Amino acid sequence: MFKYYLHMAWKSLIATPVVTSLMLLAIALGIATCMGTLTIHHMMSMDPIPEKSQQLFAPQLKSYGNTVTSFGMNDGFSDQLTHQDAINLRHSKVAFRQTAMLKTGFAVQSDNADVAPKLKSARAADSDFFAMFNAPFAYGNTWDKKIDEQPVEVAVIGEKLNQELYGGGDNVGKNIFLNQKAYRIVGILKHWEPSPMFYDLTGGSFNRAEQIFIPFSLLPVHELPSWGSNSSWKNEDVYTYQDKLKSETHWIQYWVELTDVQQQQSYREYLSGYINEQKKIGRFNRDDATADLKNVIQWLTYNEVVSEDNSVLVGLSFLLLVVCLVNTIGLLLAKFLRRAPEVGVRRALGASKAQVFLQHLIEVGLLGFSGGLLGILLAQLGLWLLRSNYGSYEMLANMDMTMLLTAPVLAISTSIIAGLYPAWKICRTQPSIYLKSQ
């Protein structure tokens, strides 16, 4: 029966090509607009590390003095730590894994000194970084844990840089030159680009992961400059790098991995103990000095990773879909009612109301499905335009499986909703009226 209805639906749709294409266009445009904005929303709000997002935490300290009334984010916490706090937290053994981080950069050369150096960003981190954030190694591994205390010039590089400098392959053991200093390559990552780049959101949410990672312990050795945000609440003389390391400038990112609730509780206790300890030596001198832990998902919300503009666009495009829906209801009603005499005869010949209703709904469903497919094509075209015009949307403007499946579902359900009233109206046709006039 379904097949027969489908056949009928097809015949009916091609019988009125103008109305059908109008409806198809309305559904396709509505779906395309919604899918386009929804895709970007979906990619922006994606959990970048679903297997661990509940176990990775960014600790925050309300460490500023009572000479200022506000500092940092809206809740009074800063999104970064001072160097001294980072170093102190690194000494604790409570967390399963932890890393302090700084975005920096170098003039980068391979072992071929003839090629001019290129300016590239790099990340100073601790040896746990890769295991914490599930960064996969193609060759080699992270540096020895001892290096986190006793600095040595070693580096882990990304797949892309490995390709660019050495033409790919296993180059563990070779040297990479950062500011003309040799760093021994100990590991090469596989493709790894978490999006959003949750572990450091200070320079924008959808940057690409750095391609060079070096030990955090090298900071004082090579006086690595910050390529990220630096903010301070205190008036202090900062002239040398040593001054900066001891200052109240917030410029270090910090993450811990806490495997279970118990460990999270212990870490919270550890942090409040730390604050009390610091209070005794004259820091953190404000009454509401507290600590906070935010996991990856909370961190993304806290940093407003999903742009407000995108939310407005999603809202408006769904309103647009409603307009398309209303439009389709109108056209369907017109189309179905013109067929009333025919339906009258069918009813007289024994078709039940339910059968008439179902037949029309199937017609609408077919229309919705085709509109949805056309909508996906239009949305892909739109996303492609977005990607080619706005570099920062290269990773965001891509439909994944979820979105590709959402489109036809949304299209069919929208059109079925649109078809309910017209189909109900037509199935209530009184056979007698039409039989009389025949």
Add this chain to the structure above:
Amino acid sequence: MFEFGPIFNAMLRHKSHALLLVVQIALTLAIVANAAFIIQNRLDLMNRISGLSESEVFKFDVFTFGEDNDISVQVELDEKFLRTIPGVIDAARLNQIPISGSSDNSSFSDKPNIDGSVRVSSGVYRGGTHTLNTMGVKLIEGRNFTEDEVLSGDSTQPVTVAIVSKAFVEDMFQLSPEDIQQGKLQQGLGENIYSFDVPIKIIGIVEKLQRSQVNVRGIEVSIILPKISTNKFGRYLVRTHADQRQKVMDEIEKVMLKLYPHRVITKPVTMDTLRADSYANDRMMSQLLTILIVILLLITSLGIVGMAVFNVNRRTRQIGTRRALGASKANIVRYFIIENWIVSTVGIFIGIGLSLLLNNFLMQQFSLPKLDYLYIVMTMSGVWLLGLIAVYLPAKKASHISPAIATRSV
């Protein structure tokens, strides 16, 4: 007159058709008015003037990795050399470049660090005596820095003088536009402002100078401090004659590396590019909303056409009868136009309410401003006009229905 009564009664016979169109028009009005308003907002943001002579300047960055280089000496050499390149008007090393998105900001107050002082958060530029001329900003009060006032980046002396923007003075000394008109701007001149408790004297006021970050409140609140940064990473702004800018940009890497080789010179970038990058999101938002408006108007007008065609077809016999009874073609056209006008008008009035509701919602949920009613009025007229155009062709077609139709029995 105009057969309002009969038209209205006829519509009531097919309520759902008219109702659907009313809903569609109302929603369209609400969305288009709000979207157009957001677009205009973004365009206004993007068209703000930076204060620089944008067509004449470009920037590039220098990253020094050689260890054998005294950067404070090198900066002086670089600046001097840049100024001798043919076509170059002036050049300066700066800590940050306007509208490029860096965020070197600091807060200043009108009294030393005590309660009750006015605090102003400002963008901070650091540079030497050539800063004003290189930027091309207009000094409206006071004077430029002198060479002895300019500190080197590794100096431990505090800066003692500053040049500020007009907006800085307005905010710091809380001057109203009337005060400015009465020439009270000079009041700021010679005053001390405080960075923590270090006094800094205002020696000059520039007409306009935007910050580096564009998405902040008080984008024109900026201050220039006489200090030349000597970090390994530095930025240069170069002002050239507009027609020679490209030529200078093309050779900049080569000549800079000739001066000192162990450094990376980044690709020179014009202000147009910086502007495009900084406002990429606003540009995208206005483009996407424009597409949304076009799609919406397209669908709604197709809806109006669709309903008109449907009505014409349904009423073929009635139209024929009317024609046979003496109605002119114009009467028939008028019938459909008035019918559409009634529907549009009802839709528009509901749409006004919806527009305000939608704007209210957007204001509560997001940082959107209050809708300017002008946008509702403009969209209203647009939708009215659109309705007329959309209904005209089907109405015209209806008027061609022959009176003979009426006399033909089915």
